[in-house]
Amino acid sequence: MYHGWTYDTDGRLRGVPGLRQWYQPDFDRAQHSLRSARVEVFHDLVFATWQLDGPSLTDYLGDFAFYLEALMARSTAGWEVVGEPLRWVSQTNWKISVENFGMDSLHLGTLHENPGRLGIFGGTDQEPLAITSVCQNGHGIEATKFMDSGDDRAFPGYPEELWEDFVANLSDDQAWFVANNLVCKGNIFPNLSFIDLFHDYTGDPSTPPAVAAKMLRLVRPTGPLSSEVWMWILVPRDAPEQWKRWSQESLVRTLGVSGTFEPDDLENTAAISSANSGSVAQRWNMLFLAGEHLKPSATVEGRQLPGEVFVCSANTESMQRGFYREWRTRMSSAATPDRAGVGGDAS
Amino acid sequence: MTASSNAREDRAIRIAVEEFYAAEAELLDSQNLNAWLASVDDDFIYEVPVPVTRDDPRAPQHSTTGFLSRETRDSIDLWVSRLSPALVDAAYAENPPVRTRHFVTNARVSLNDSNDGEVTAKSNVLLTWGKWNAEMRFTAGERHDSFRVTNDGLRLRRRRVLLDTNVVRLGHFRIIL
Numbered sequence: 001m002y003h004g005w006t007y008d009t010d011g012r013l014r015g016v017p018g019l020r021q022w023y024q025p026d027f028d029r030a031q032h033s034l035r036s037a038r039v040e041v042f043h044d045l046v047f048a049t050w051q052l053d054g055p056s057l058t059d060y061l062g063d064f065a066f067y068l069e070a071l072m073a074r075s076t077a078g079w080e081v082v083g084e085p086l087r088w089v090s091q092t093n094w095k096i097s098v099e100n101f102g103m104d105s106l107h108l109g110t111l112h113e114n115p116g117r118l119g120i121f122g123g124t125d126q127e128p129l130a131i132t133s134v135c136q137n138g139h140g141i142e143a144t145k146f147m148d149s150g151d152d153r154a155f156p157g158y159p160e161e162l163w164e165d166f167v168a169n170l171s172d173d174q175a176w177f178v179a180n181n182l183v184c185k186g187n188i189f190p191n192l193s194f195i196d197l198f199h200d201y202t203g204d205p206s207t208p209p210a211v212a213a214k215m216l217r218l219v220r221p222t223g224p225l226s227s228e229v230w231m232w233i234l235v236p237r238d239a240p241e242q243w244k245r246w247s248q249e250s251l252v253r254t255l256g257v258s259g260t261f262e263p264d265d266l267e268n269t270a271a272i273s274s275a276n277s278g279s280v281a282q283r284w285n286m287l288f289l290a291g292e293h294l295k296p297s298a299t300v301e302g303r304q305l306p307g308e309v310f311v312c313s314a315n316t317e318s319m320q321r322g323f324y325r326e327w328r329t330r331m332s333s334a335a336t337p338d339r340a341g342v343g344g345d346a347s
Numbered sequence: 348m349t350a351s352s353n354a355r356e357d358r359a360i361r362i363a364v365e366e367f368y369a370a371e372a373e374l375l376d377s378q379n380l381n382a383w384l385a386s387v388d389d390d391f392i393y394e395v396p397v398p399v400t401r402d403d404p405r406a407p408q409h410s411t412t413g414f415l416s417r418e419t420r421d422s423i424d425l426w427v428s429r430l431s432p433a434l435v436d437a438a439y440a441e442n443p444p445v446r447t448r449h450f451v452t453n454a455r456v457s458l459n460d461s462n463d464g465e466v467t468a469k470s471n472v473l474l475t476w477g478k479w480n481a482e483m484r485f486t487a488g489e490r491h492d493s494f495r496v497t498n499d500g501l502r503l504r505r506r507r508v509l510l511d512t513n514v515v516r517l518g519h520f521r522i523i524l
Contacts, residue, residue: 082413088514088520089515091518111439115429203421204419228514249414253417256416257519258416258521260521263518266440
């Protein structure tokens with residue numbers, strides 16, 4: 001727009017105002033095409049990268065593709081984004097934001113004690129089981145399940161008329177993994193997280209006792225101690241309109257920037273980032289020790305699931321270790337100064 | 348009703364709206380959400396649509412389907428419960444408290460509907476935000492309010508806040524603008 005150069009839809013430079021008067025006689029338009037991004041689509045999610053010669057999306061997702069497909073492909077009608085993305089700034093390092101939202105569960109009972117006691121989430125007497133899969137290339141996912149619901153094809157909180165369709169679109173193991181979940185969350189390395197869960201009560205007495213919701217969350221680093229969060233709310237396109245509204249509200253009121261969860265996370269992750277960028281804290285590693293005693297399970301309930309699978313009563317920090325291992329490998333191979341410790345710096 | 352008594356009544360309602368804004372700002376800025384909640388109607392809806400950027404300056408600059416906040420009296424009641432003595436120790440976003448100031452100006456009161464007990468008002472709101480030792484932050488927007496006129500004064504029925512920024516840059520957004 002600035003100097004009026006125009007390009008065709010392939011990105012090739014076509015028009016240059018004043019080409020004959022203001023530029024060298026041998027000006028070669030072919031030398032000044034737009035940079036290309038490589039674009040691939042996976043079940044309606046559009047991924048783009050500047051790295052033209054990198055791995056294909058399928059190779060990059062690796063064994064994680066099984067899970068992403070289970071999350072995205074189960075609705076025949078597809079998923080619809082409700083409204084525009086919610087965006088907010090977090091005064092934290094992007095990695096802290098990603099692992100806090102997409103990976104960590106151990107803070108639920110402590111940092112989120114408050115909404116827990118308000119009965120917003122997790123009001124169950126059943127002892128859930130958490131299945132965590134640490135996948136290739138730093139990706140990871142965990143499902144916290146009800147193991148004795150009686151119907152292993154139930155999708156609590158989703159309209160019942162959609163359950164059959166969800167199951168029909170997935171393999172038997174995929175359907176088992178995403179059914180009966182209290183929460184299912186994870187992260188596609190480096191910074192695209194997701195959560196699929198249901199809330200018990202978010203302040204509307206007229207809604208059903210449990211409404212499921214799903215969202216994608218991108219954390220864009222804007223500085224060492226600053227990130228911008230993007231939140232997209234997804235609903236099955238063929239769900240009833242009223243249900244879509246309930247589902248949207250349940251997320252806005254909890255994991256959104258005005259919700260009963262996210263503000264406490266924002267406060268805490270900003271404090272973590274601030275404290276850990278100090279000269280004393282930089283001398284030591286951050287600790288990701290939970291679940292170090294766990295051995296990978298070859299099968300879960302007789303099923304072979306992709307990735308390194310850990311089973312515990314809560315998802316521990318296996319995913320974080322996989323995430324930071326990948327990050328360290330990439331940072332080291334990018335010829336940046338090697339700094340001791342797993343994720344122990346604030347860069 | 349004579350023209351002069353009509354004008355007197357109009358003025359009285361304008362003054363009541365201005366006084367409502369001053370009183371509610373004091374309650375909100377002194378962390379007295381519970382008392383503030385008593386001034387809203389039972390079917391109160393508070394919503395902050397997602398601001399959107401469009402090329403056309405005449406096009407609406409705020410979403411009709413996406414919300415940064417969408418709360419009712421019942422859902423804000425959960426915020427009040429968060430701050431109850433038993434739970435306030437774990438209300439990390441509000442404890443230590445955020446220091447806010449609401450500056451509400453340019454109130455434009457519309458009395459067109461006042462016959463059926465409804466008053467609408469637009470106003471400008473500027474909110475300053477301080478917590479810990481952080482640099483002072485602020486946000487600004489336009490309030491679109493509607494009130495029910497009762498014998499006990501005005502009750503807020505609906506508030507829609509049109510923010511002037513696409514991205515929330517406060518520490519968090521669990522606040523009433």
